[in-house]
Amino acid sequence: MNNLWIPIILIILAPLLGGLVYGFERIIKARMQRRIGPPLLQPFYDFLKLADKRKMIVHSAHAFLGIMHFVSLWFALAVLLLGSDLILVIFLHLLSTALLILAAYSTRSIFSHLGANRIAISILAYEPVLIIIAVSIFMLTGSFDATAAFQSEQPLLYKMPLAFIALLLVLPIKLKKSPFDVAEAHQELTGGVELEFSGIFYEAVYTAKWLDYVFCYTLVYLFAGNNILLGAGLIIFTFFYLNALDNSTARVSYKQMLRFSLTVSFSLAFINLLINSLT
Amino acid sequence: MNLASYRKKSPWILHYNAGGCNGCDIEILACLSPKYDIERFGMINTGNPKQSDILLVTGPVTKRSRERLVEIYAQMPEPKVVIACGACASTGGVFRGMYNCEGGIDQYIPVDVYVCGCGTRPEQIIDGVVQALGILETKTKELEESVRLKKETVKEGKQINRRNIADQVKPAMI
Numbered sequence: 322m323n324n325l326w327i328p329i330i331l332i333i334l335a336p337l338l339g340g341l342v343y344g345f346e347r348i349i350k351a352r353m354q355r356r357i358g359p360p361l362l363q364p365f366y367d368f369l370k371l372a373d374k375r376k377m378i379v380h381s382a383h384a385f386l387g388i389m390h391f392v393s394l395w396f397a398l399a400v401l402l403l404g405s406d407l408i409l410v411i412f413l414h415l416l417s418t419a420l421l422i423l424a425a426y427s428t429r430s431i432f433s434h435l436g437a438n439r440i441a442i443s444i445l446a447y448e449p450v451l452i453i454i455a456v457s458i459f460m461l462t463g464s465f466d467a468t469a470a471f472q473s474e475q476p477l478l479y480k481m482p483l484a485f486i487a488l489l490l491v492l493p494i495k496l497k498k499s500p501f502d503v504a505e506a507h508q509e510l511t512g513g514v515e516l517e518f519s520g521i522f523y524e525a526v527y528t529a530k531w532l533d534y535v536f537c538y539t540l541v542y543l544f545a546g547n548n549i550l551l552g553a554g555l556i557i558f559t560f561f562y563l564n565a566l567d568n569s570t571a572r573v574s575y576k577q578m579l580r581f582s583l584t585v586s587f588s589l590a591f592i593n594l595l596i597n598s599l600t
Numbered sequence: 601m602n603l604a605s606y607r608k609k610s611p612w613i614l615h616y617n618a619g620g621c622n623g624c625d626i627e628i629l630a631c632l633s634p635k636y637d638i639e640r641f642g643m644i645n646t647g648n649p650k651q652s653d654i655l656l657v658t659g660p661v662t663k664r665s666r667e668r669l670v671e672i673y674a675q676m677p678e679p680k681v682v683i684a685c686g687a688c689a690s691t692g693g694v695f696r697g698m699y700n701c702e703g704g705i706d707q708y709i710p711v712d713v714y715v716c717g718c719g720t721r722p723e724q725i726i727d728g729v730v731q732a733l734g735i736l737e738t739k740t741k742e743l744e745e746s747v748r749l750k751k752e753t754v755k756e757g758k759q760i761n762r763r764n765i766a767d768q769v770k771p772a773m774i
Contacts, residue, residue, distance in 0.1 A: 347639075351637070351639060351640075354634055355634045356634045356637040356639065356640070357637055357640045358637075358639060358640060359639050359640060359641075359642045360642070363609075363610065363642050366606050366609040366610040366642060367610040367612075367642070369603055369606040370603070370606045370607050370609070370610045370653075371651075372603055373603040373604065373606070373607065373679075374653075374677045374678070374679070375677040375678045375679075376677070377650060377677045507646075507647065508647070511646070511647035511648045512646075512647075512648055512651075516648055516650070517650065518650070518651075519650035519651055519677050520677055523650075523651055
């Protein structure tokens with residue numbers, strides 16, 4: 322019974338936690354560029370400011386789909402933290418992204434459409450790798466449940482290091498970080514899918530980004546098994562790796578992203594799966 | 601809870617060049633650089649009018665860009681402030697009185713803060729933005745609502761009928 326409380330508290334505090342991660346990330350990114358950077362609670366200030374702006378919506382279905390994106394992403398995170406089926410979690414996450422794509426297609430803005438196209442392509446880039454990683458975990462633990470990974474005695478990292486590298490290569494696509502941030506591309510698309518949201522409805526999409534951080538770092542934590550210290554180490558390593566990569570690389574085109582992901586990341590995960598199934 | 605105090609802490613800037621020479625734009629981008637670092641005030645340079653609070657306009661309004669200027673201003677949700685950045689945007693500058701320009705952006709949209717200089721210095725821009733934040737905090741949503749749209753319906757007798765005017769003008773033109 323004691324074990325159940327930790328995931329429930331994590332699920333309830335997930336947006337708060339994600340906001341802190343995002344605020345900390347902005348500071349770290351600024352320090353890497355020798356700037357001072359915003360205060361730690363900056364994402365929450367943004368949140369409170371956006372709540373006060375006038376509500377402008379394109380049409381009600383668009384705003385509703387944006388909110389449903391947030392709700393379904395939170396649900397996917399809850400399913401993952403409660404230790405359920407990994408394939409289910411991945412497809413729930415896909416559902417939440419699909420809702421955002423639908424919202425973007427429902428407007429007449431050309432930038433919104435471009436962003437939706439690019440998000441669909443980035444799904445094509447990261448989704449196969451995640452599924453292969455889930456199958457590899459199944460091969461090792463004999464179960465698709467995340468609980469099996471959370472409770473395994475030996476950390477999964479030692480048995481499937483290639484899959485971890487593959488995950489590190491697809492996480493920038495998922496979190497829309499440079500060099501794979503074509504989906505968001507603030508200079509050319511000004512946000513892409515989130516372009517037409519404003520005021521309190523943009524908040525749903527903005528907060529969903531924070532939830533995405535918690536989701537991705539939980540995926541990283543899966544590799545540590547029941548070793549909490551190793552898990553914390555992996556998360557901190559991934560955090561610095563993502564920010565350093567974001568600061569030091571330029572954006573690649575969506576074709577290069579797709580080619581890289583499907584050749585390098587996918588083959589790494591697949592070789593890892595072959596090794597796991599042979600041994 | 602008074603949410604108005606949080607406006608000061610996260611102003612998102614939209615930058616629009618209404619036909620200027622790019623001198624002020626370079627200085628605005630210099631504000632984002634490590635030396636001036638306006639992100640420490642929580643400011644982000646967004647490209648999206650629907651999510652921004654401050655409209656930073658540079659350049660005299662050329663006749664090609666004035667429709668876009670008004671369009672962008674209309675797309676920003678209230679509360680919002682407008683900063684005329686540089687001599688051209690404030691008064692027309694050296695382009696004042698030319699056939700293709702208007703004298704400053706205040707001929708088309710209401711301006712809250714004028715920042716002088718040709719081109720403006722980053723310090724001046726930051727000072728102007730900080731002054732604009734004080735104005736942003738005092739603005740209410742009711743202040744910027746269209747009176748004719750929301751509060752007061754147009755009365756029948758006061759409505760101007762364009763056909764009546766045309767009937768008066770036509771004989772005079774012939």
